[in-house]
Amino acid sequence: MSYPIPRDLPLYRGNCVVHARQLLEAGRTIWRQPLARASHAPPNGLGHFFWRFLLIGHDYYWQQQLLRERPPHRRSPMSNQEQAEPTGGWAAKVRILQDRMMKLVAADWRHALFFPLALPVILVSALLIAVGYWVTALRPRYLLEACDRLAIEL
Numbered sequence: 001m002s003y004p005i006p007r008d009l010p011l012y013r014g015n016c017v018v019h020a021r022q023l024l025e026a027g028r029t030i031w032r033q034p035l036a037r038a039s040h041a042p043p044n045g046l047g048h049f050f051w052r053f054l055l056i057g058h059d060y061y062w063q064q065q066l067l068r069e070r071p072p073h074r075r076s077p078m079s080n081q082e083q084a085e086p087t088g089g090w091a092a093k094v095r096i097l098q099d100r101m102m103k104l105v106a107a108d109w110r111h112a113l114f115f116p117l118a119l120p121v122i123l124v125s126a127l128l129i130a131v132g133y134w135v136t137a138l139r140p141r142y143l144l145e146a147c148d149r150l151a152i153e154l
Helices: 015-025 046-067 090-107 109-138 142-149
Strands: none
Touching: 015 046, 046 109, 046 142, 090 109, 109 142
């Protein structure tokens, strides 16, 4: 309770990334609960898909800006996905994708058969994230205002 999640940030989502960094900088330990899980519902149609990934780019931009002066906190050795900084750059995102794909195929080789079908979705998602990032870099409030104007529920 001494370190509440910041709410006055220019983010749509992702305040937890800034909050986690604040906790680590304050010398707090963040414990990993192996049974804890989060899920992200699939997009509800193409419009939802489009706006979700644009706003991921928006939030990625702001996370980088808010954490720019702060050096990355050093962590103990972990898997690529657990160790990668959420704002660690595009190369870190590719490493996370690669790590997830390797684990998926290791769990069941037949998952590799679906990769050709998933590749266009991955590429379009990455493109939308990049567009959201650059639109926000050029016009910081544009995407959130457009989302509000269109009354899109995400």
